[in-house]
Amino acid sequence: MGDRAEYAPPAPERPNLRLGQLSLIAVTLFTFAFLYVPIIVLILFSFNSARTGAVWQGFTLSWYQRLLGNEALLTAAGRSLIIGIVSTAGSVVIGTLTALAMEREHFRAKAVWDGLLYMPVIIPEIVSGVSLLLFFAAGGIERGLLTLVVSHIAFSMPFVYLTVRARLADFDRSIEEAAQDLGADEAKTFWLITLPLLMPGIVSGALLAFTLSIDDFIISFFVTGKGWNTLPIYIWSQLKQGVTPEINAISAVLLLFSVSVIALSLLLQRRRN
Numbered sequence: 001m002g003d004r005a006e007y008a009p010p011a012p013e014r015p016n017l018r019l020g021q022l023s024l025i026a027v028t029l030f031t032f033a034f035l036y037v038p039i040i041v042l043i044l045f046s047f048n049s050a051r052t053g054a055v056w057q058g059f060t061l062s063w064y065q066r067l068l069g070n071e072a073l074l075t076a077a078g079r080s081l082i083i084g085i086v087s088t089a090g091s092v093v094i095g096t097l098t099a100l101a102m103e104r105e106h107f108r109a110k111a112v113w114d115g116l117l118y119m120p121v122i123i124p125e126i127v128s129g130v131s132l133l134l135f136f137a138a139g140g141i142e143r144g145l146l147t148l149v150v151s152h153i154a155f156s157m158p159f160v161y162l163t164v165r166a167r168l169a170d171f172d173r174s175i176e177e178a179a180q181d182l183g184a185d186e187a188k189t190f191w192l193i194t195l196p197l198l199m200p201g202i203v204s205g206a207l208l209a210f211t212l213s214i215d216d217f218i219i220s221f222f223v224t225g226k227g228w229n230t231l232p233i234y235i236w237s238q239l240k241q242g243v244t245p246e247i248n249a250i251s252a253v254l255l256l257f258s259v260s261v262i263a264l265s266l267l268l269q270r271r272r273n
Contacts, residue, residue: 095160143225167201
């Protein structure tokens with residue numbers, strides 16, 4: 001008789017392995033529920049017709065309509081928008097130039113300077129807020145628009161720097177060398193070659209910085225002055241009267257805006273890759 005391959009029935013799945021998979025799925029579902037169920041509840045109760053946010057009485061859009069007629073809210077939103085635009089512009093210019101310098105220049109203690117640029121990302125915001133407050137107080141600078149813009153640049157610029165630096169890590173400098181071989185000077189090479197190639201990273205960093213500026217509360221709370229309350233500070237002041245559907249509506253709009261900006265940033269990064 002010829003050799004026959006003996007049939008081997010598949011080994012039964014081990015109970016411990018299946019239990020581990022189920023445990024991972026359960027932990028994952030619990031994590032997502034812990035993170036997103038409160039947000040979903042907030043959005044749902046922003047459509048609640050009841051004055052109190054604890055009991056559902058029916059669907060309504062009246063709270064969103066009231067937002068359009070809330071002059072204090074619109075003023076705070078306008079201030080946040082102004083601060084976000086100005087601070088983002090400053091963060092983009094400083095962060096992009098710093099990334100170019102750190103990537104292309106060689107000098108002593110470069111690693112130390114690079115580490116210092118990462119520090120604002122990991123320092124607790126309350127520490128940054130207190131230190132900025134003391135800095136402005138020591139310099140006799142009156143708190144207001146200037147202190148808010150400078151503070152927002154200080155904590156958002158490193159995010160622009162990191163985004164542009166990541167783009168520069170795989171930047172092909174032979175394209176710049178080819179442009180210079182064809183007669184372009186350094187300025188023309190930068191404007192026509194370097195800057196367009198870096199633009200997706202710059203725009204992504206700008207959108208991230210703008211989102212951080214619009215959403216910031218802790219640092220803004222320390223450095224704001226009279227008459228310059230931002231939108232997050234306005235929301236906090238309204239919470240003293242209790243959580244109402246109007247607060248839920250404001251939070252839902254702010255959340256939608258932030259998610260939209262971040263989604264646009266991710267889309268630009270995907271197109272870049």
